[in-house]
Amino acid sequence: MTAENNVYRDGAPPQPGKFGRYLTKKKAAGAYMWHSMKQHKVLYLFMLPFALVFGMFVLAPVGISIFYSFTYFNVLEPARFIGFQNYLNLFLADDIFLIALRNTLILALVTGPIGYICAFLFAWFINELPRYVRAFVTLVFYAPTISGAAFLVWALIFTGDEMGYLNAMLIRFGILQEPRLWLTNPDFMMPVIIIVVLWMSLGAGFLAFIAGLSTIDETLYEAGLMDGVKNRWQELWYITLPNMQGMLMFGAVMAIMASFAVGQVTQDLAGFPSTDYAVHTVVNHLVDYGAIRFEMGYASAIATILFLAMIWTKVLVGKFIMRIGR
Amino acid sequence: METVIINKVRVEKPKKRKNSTRQVRRPNRSMSGDIFIIFILCLFGAFFAFPLVFAINHAFKPLNELFMFPPRLFVINPTTNNLQDLFILMSRSWVTFSRYIFNTVFITFTGTLGHLVVASMGAYAVSKYTFPGSKFFFNLVITTLMFSGFVTAIPNFLILARLGWIDTYFAVIIPAFAFPMGFFLMKQFIDTVPQSLIESAKIDGAGEWRIYARIVMPLVKPAWLTGMIFSVQALWNNPHANLIYTEQLKTLPFALQQIVGSPHTPNIARAGVGAAVTMVMMIVPITLFIIAQSNILRTMANSGIKE
Numbered sequence: 001m002t003a004e005n006n007v008y009r010d011g012a013p014p015q016p017g018k019f020g021r022y023l024t025k026k027k028a029a030g031a032y033m034w035h036s037m038k039q040h041k042v043l044y045l046f047m048l049p050f051a052l053v054f055g056m057f058v059l060a061p062v063g064i065s066i067f068y069s070f071t072y073f074n075v076l077e078p079a080r081f082i083g084f085q086n087y088l089n090l091f092l093a094d095d096i097f098l099i100a101l102r103n104t105l106i107l108a109l110v111t112g113p114i115g116y117i118c119a120f121l122f123a124w125f126i127n128e129l130p131r132y133v134r135a136f137v138t139l140v141f142y143a144p145t146i147s148g149a150a151f152l153v154w155a156l157i158f159t160g161d162e163m164g165y166l167n168a169m170l171i172r173f174g175i176l177q178e179p180r181l182w183l184t185n186p187d188f189m190m191p192v193i194i195i196v197v198l199w200m201s202l203g204a205g206f207l208a209f210i211a212g213l214s215t216i217d218e219t220l221y222e223a224g225l226m227d228g229v230k231n232r233w234q235e236l237w238y239i240t241l242p243n244m245q246g247m248l249m250f251g252a253v254m255a256i257m258a259s260f261a262v263g264q265v266t267q268d269l270a271g272f273p274s275t276d277y278a279v280h281t282v283v284n285h286l287v288d289y290g291a292i293r294f295e296m297g298y299a300s301a302i303a304t305i306l307f308l309a310m311i312w313t314k315v316l317v318g319k320f321i322m323r324i325g326r
Numbered sequence: 327m328e329t330v331i332i333n334k335v336r337v338e339k340p341k342k343r344k345n346s347t348r349q350v351r352r353p354n355r356s357m358s359g360d361i362f363i364i365f366i367l368c369l370f371g372a373f374f375a376f377p378l379v380f381a382i383n384h385a386f387k388p389l390n391e392l393f394m395f396p397p398r399l400f401v402i403n404p405t406t407n408n409l410q411d412l413f414i415l416m417s418r419s420w421v422t423f424s425r426y427i428f429n430t431v432f433i434t435f436t437g438t439l440g441h442l443v444v445a446s447m448g449a450y451a452v453s454k455y456t457f458p459g460s461k462f463f464f465n466l467v468i469t470t471l472m473f474s475g476f477v478t479a480i481p482n483f484l485i486l487a488r489l490g491w492i493d494t495y496f497a498v499i500i501p502a503f504a505f506p507m508g509f510f511l512m513k514q515f516i517d518t519v520p521q522s523l524i525e526s527a528k529i530d531g532a533g534e535w536r537i538y539a540r541i542v543m544p545l546v547k548p549a550w551l552t553g554m555i556f557s558v559q560a561l562w563n564n565p566h567a568n569l570i571y572t573e574q575l576k577t578l579p580f581a582l583q584q585i586v587g588s589p590h591t592p593n594i595a596r597a598g599v600g601a602a603v604t605m606v607m608m609i610v611p612i613t614l615f616i617i618a619q620s621n622i623l624r625t626m627a628n629s630g631i632k633e
């Protein structure tokens with residue numbers, strides 16, 4: 001190793017002998033890999049069915065998005081390569097995209113961390129309850145996530161005239177004098193959407209937290225007690241959190257997915273497009289260009305930006321989580 | 327006999343732990359903290375339960391209460407008229423009710439079964455062996471956990487169109503096989519099966535397939551159930567209107583959603599039936615979750631991502 005490093009540091013080209021040695025090393029590694037692959041060929045057969053469908057319906061769409069993002073493609077004509085033009089247009093010429101980007105960032109920055117921390121705190125609180133109550137409370141908190149289109153109930157609650165439940169209630173208590181247009185007035189749309197998204201945000205991460213909390217070794221807590229852990233908050237920081245890093249990471253992945261992909265909720269509650277694009281998200285913009293205008297290249301560029309944002313956020317959050325309790 | 331013993335070992339371990347948890351109150355718990363926790367849980371529990379309680383109450387309201395002013399949250403004279411109307415309406419639809427049910431059951435059943443078989447086979451290989459590409463593949467799966475269906479909908483449509491599967495059952499069933507979450511949870515759960523078990527089976531002369539089907543699979547039943555629930559939920563909540571447009575091939579959730587109308591053009595004349603539909607749509611996944619809750623939590627206990 002050191003010999004090779006020296007060669008490069010001197011700036012001289014690698015000696016043929018050394019290069020030869022390097023090549024033999026690579027060849028040996030390759031041969032070993034090939035041998036290992038042959039040895040495990042049954043396992044590749046095991047992997048094959050999933051790898052096939054996974055590649056086709058999960059990986060290929062990502063690849064296709066990246067590829068088409070550099071082209072002009074409207075489905076009817078063959079795709080035409082235009083370099084970074086789509087990206088330039090997105091950031092320099094498309095005001096609505098910038099609005100959508102801002103809205104998505106607001107939604108992700110508000111609902112992501114709050115939803116994530118709430119999911120953990122609720123799971124932690126629930127874990128302090130007796131066992132049978134725990135199952136019931138878990139169900140109450142998780143039900144909004146699994147009940148699918150049930151969020152449309154919020155449309156009834158937030159209806160803009162005095163027939164809307166929230167308006168009627170506020171008027172009856174004398175807080176409001178006249179009904180508010182919760183879902184069509186840009187001043188209120190964003191908070192309303194944030195509430196609904198938070199309501200649905202206790203996803204699989206929440207379940208992972210609940211399950212993870214119950215698997216932490218009881219003796220660790222006893223040892224902590226001996227060592228002078230005074231209250232449950234200290235216990236949380238010094239014992240619980242460091243033992244749950246894996247779950248925290250899983251929960252983070254789920255939270256990132258949910259908070260960046262807000263689109264269905266805004267479309268169904270606030271309309272498409274929403275008033276003044278007040279809650280127009282990147283996913284709405286993507287649907288607009290992909291499914292309505294058929295500018296697939298442009299839509300793909302939007303999707304690619306979303307992928308990059310998600311991956312980047314995941315790396316950042318991962319680094320943060322690894323530091324907890326240290 | 328052997329599997330029974332193996333099963334016992336697997337099943338007993340978590341049970342013991344469960345019974346001992348939190349039975350003894352730890353001395354460092356303050357009373358005020360307990361009260362605080364219960365207060366917070368009640369407060370937010372009400373927030374999370376409110377729309378669901380609302381939807382259920384709505385479904386049992388007679389017509390005059392649905393349009394009452396000022397609107398009331400709780401029903402005064404509960405009636406089952408809305409549910410009856412729903413059944414009458416469904417029995418009169420031009421595509422028969424039974425056809426929608428058949429479509430739903432067929433798509434959900436084949437999609438879920440295929441997903442579980444395909445994912446568990448792959449997960450077994452990745453979990454129990456290291457071979458060139460296995461780590462890389464698993465990392466890919468973890469990364470794609472983040473990419474939801476909305477973001478990949480457009481290229482997905484292009485692929486399905488190229489395959490000629492648009493407007494067939496395949497357009498929904500086959501992509502459901504590739505659900506990354508099921509693969510991930512299955513792999514994490516198979517990790518808990520002791521390696522020594524597999525080695526001893528190998529010494530006894532079992533091949534890979536036999537080990538997978540006879541030893542590992544019976545031990546990961548909770549993961550199967552969890553994968554099943556998640557997959558059924560995903561298929562139930564996905565009306566896939568743009569992939570299937572022949573009315574006879576559509577599923578029950580889609581047919582039901584049509585009765586409600588869209589939120590911006592609600593079907594006023596059928597407000598009562600719509601409320602009943604909302605309740606039915608909600609109750610199916612919630613019931614499934616109640617049935618499988620303990621198994622799901624046991625599977626999720628292994629969901630940690632190691633960096």
